Amino acid sequence: MxxxxxxxxxxxxxxxxxxxxxxxxxxxxxxxxxxxxxxxxxxxxxxxxxxxxxxxxxxxxxxxxxxxxxxxxxxxxxxxxxxxxxxxxxxxxxxxxxxxxxxxxxxxxxxxxxxxxxxxxxxxxxxxxxxxxxxxxxxxxxxxxxxxxxxxxxxxxxxxxxxxxxxxxxxxxxxxxxxxxxxxxxxxxxxxxxxxxxxxxxxxxxxxxxxxxxxxxxxxxxxxxxxxxxxxxxxxxxxxxxxxxxxxxxxxxxxxxxxxxxxxxxxxxxxxxxxxxxxxxxxxxxxxxxxxxxxxxxxxxxxxxxxxxxxxxxxxxxxxxxxTYVSPVPDTEPLSYHKMGETLHYTVIITPNGPGPNDVKLKIWLPKTLGSPASVQFLLRTPDNPKKADINVPVRGASGENYLAFPGFLETDYESDKFELPTRGAWEAELIITDQTGAVTKQLIPFRND
Known part of the structure; x- marks a missing residue:
């Protein structure tokens, strides 16, 4: 007993x-x-x-x-x-x-x-x-x-x-x-x-x-x-x-x-x-x-x-x-970040946005006069460890859903393979876009994955 x-x-x-x-x-x-x-x-x-x-x-x-x-x-x-x-x-x-x-x-x-x-x-x-x-x-x-x-x-x-x-x-x-x-x-x-x-x-x-x-x-x-x-x-x-x-x-x-x-x-x-x-x-x-x-x-x-x-x-x-009745997957929310500008609109989606394997999807809108970007880079770094090298996430063209349309702008979609976020906490994504004229635009997106 x-x-x-x-x-x-x-x-x-x-x-x-x-x-x-x-x-x-x-x-x-x-x-x-x-x-x-x-x-x-x-x-x-x-x-x-x-x-x-x-x-x-x-x-x-x-x-x-x-x-x-x-x-x-x-x-x-x-x-x-x-x-x-x-x-x-x-x-x-x-x-x-x-x-x-x-x-x-x-x-x-x-x-x-x-x-x-x-x-x-x-x-x-x-x-x-x-x-x-x-x-x-x-x-x-x-x-x-x-x-x-x-x-x-x-x-x-x-x-x-x-x-x-x-x-x-x-x-x-x-x-x-x-x-x-x-x-x-x-x-x-x-x-x-x-x-x-x-x-x-x-x-x-x-x-x-x-x-x-x-x-x-x-x-x-x-x-x-x-x-x-x-x-x-x-x-x-x-x-x-x-x-x-x-x-x-x-x-x-x-x-x-x-x-x-x-x-x-x-x-x-x-x-x-x-x-x-x-x-x-x-x-x-x-x-x-x-x-x-x-x-x-x-x-x-x-x-x-x-x-x-x-x-x-x-x-x-x-x-x-x-x-055996608890989820082995961490309770995180995917990152969905959208920003509007005069000559650039973009959306960044990171799923599942937790430590371990993730994938990223990008939507970029440039003026139709510029066409699609010549190149796109996506970098990740953690402010908690500034000496650590950036994580370069290769992205490739994709056929995304055109759920948003902006007059005078052309949408281009990108996606990545699985990449690792080694730790949880504060992160910063850097989106580097080079257009057909050679002009480079950099955007910083702070986020957390915990």
Whole structure:
């Protein structure tokens, strides 16, 4: 009970760390037209206006707390089911009885957690819409990928009680199906080409479930049968090492696919939580090494090390449950700057205007008597580091939209390939235009990318 209360307190505190503009990956705009926004799929097309600039709301804190509870219940249920396949089938052994008993408990906890999570999350999504209309709830659950995944979770949670009585092959299928549903419901599903990301996520969750379920089983054995705990510890620590290796590989793969730039690790709540989780996993690996060494020496596991491992597991699961629903893309606004002059009009658009990869679009209007520019240069520099060389962004001709027309002026459009803004903060763009007569015009555009 103490561990459960500690888990809830940490989950609530961790949820307060998340900045509201970056919360709810399903609704973030860093990637266009994703499957995350159920309202777009059921015919709604409104931006999320529920986020408070002053801080995280009580409902958001509740959401992340419920999400953490669901994620822990999910990992324990899937993990125990996978471990039950590998254990001896002696029905009279203490280990078999313990696994059978806690498998039922974990399934009950999973069912309650899934129902609570679906209700809280659906209520959040239905705010501002006709939430009292049962038809809208039915459409949310049946006509969206998110709702369909929730229904699958509920059905699988109910089937779990029957699967416990079936052959091991059905148990494995059940656990892998449960994990597959969760891997299709994460932020990797927002990627335009998400096949590899979903595979990485699936491997990541399988390994997480094996580690969490195995550690939970080891902690339970430590309380009931120390000798059995010692025998299981040797088997668990071997598997734990393999899972940590696969967790690292799959985690790096997902991060590389999700983040346009590694710099996002240091500019977003998602990046900070990922770094914190990585640090905790590193400590877990060290604790696992010490436990494995004791197991090889035929010694019983250290109670202090097991408790430390359990605490680390709780922290890792809480962080994972939160940052899987936080946008990895920084919350920035594209720069759109337009200036009118007597002999020159221009528009500069930088997207997404954040640290890392960006692209620029230019619209330049010169008098028709001068025609199109002979050449255009676009330079970037940061006032915070004046000694650093300017960033020269090559631009080429483009066919832009002619949404503005000025009598007597000719519009010419330009665009760039991806270029890097290495830091966040104050920047200055310099637009250098050379016309057909050789006259040079320079324009300075100050802006910020944070």
């Amino acid at each position: 103490a561990m459960v209360l500690l888990f809830l307190l940490i989950a609530a505190a961790a949820s307060l760390w998340v900045s509201p503009p970056q919360a709810f990956a399903q609704l973030y705009s860093g990637m266009e037209e994703t499957n995350f926004d159920p309202h777009k799929q059921v015919g709604h097309d409104h931006s999320d206006g529920t986020q408070s600039e002053a801080g995280i709301t009580v409902s958001q804190a509740l959401f992340y707390t419920v999400r953490a509870i669901y994620y822990a219940a999910f990992m324990f249920a899937a993990g125990l089911m996978l471990w039950s396949i590998t254990l001896p089938k002696d029905a009279e052994s203490g280990l078999s009885k313990l696994v059978q008993k806690w498998s039922i408990y974990s399934l009950r906890g999973l069912l309650l957690a899934v129902l609570l999570f679906v209700f809280v999350h659906a209520s959040q999504l239905m705010k501002g819409y006709d939430g009292g209309n049962s038809n809208e709830w039915v459409r949310l659950l049946t006509e969206t990928s998110t709702g369909q995944s929730w229904l699958a979770l509920i059905v699988l949670s109910l089937l779990g009680f029957t699967v416990l009585r079936l052959h091991d092959s059905f148990k494995m299928i059940w656990a892998l199906l449960l994990i597959a549903v969760e891997s299709f419901n994460g932020h990797v599903n927002a990627l335009p080409s998400n096949t590899f990301a979903i595979v990485f996520d699936f491997i990541h969750i399988v390994c997480s479930a094996l580690w969490a379920g195995g550690l939970m089983l080891l902690l339970l054995l430590w309380r009931t049968d120390r000798k059995e705990a010692g025998r299981f510890a040797e088997r668990f620590t071997k598997v734990a090492w393999l899972t940590i290796v696969l967790l690292t590989i799959s985690g790096i793969g997902m991060t590389a696919l999700l983040l346009p730039s590694w710099r996002y690790l240091f500019y977003t709540s998602w990046g900070f939580m990922l770094l914190a989780k990585s640090g905790l996993v590193l400590i877990v690996a060290c604790v696992g090494f010490l436990l494995h060494r004791r197991a090889k020496q035929q010694k019983l596991p250290s109670g202090k090390l097991l408790k430390l491992d359990g605490l680390l597991m709780a922290l890792v699961l809480i962080l994972a449950s939160i940052f």
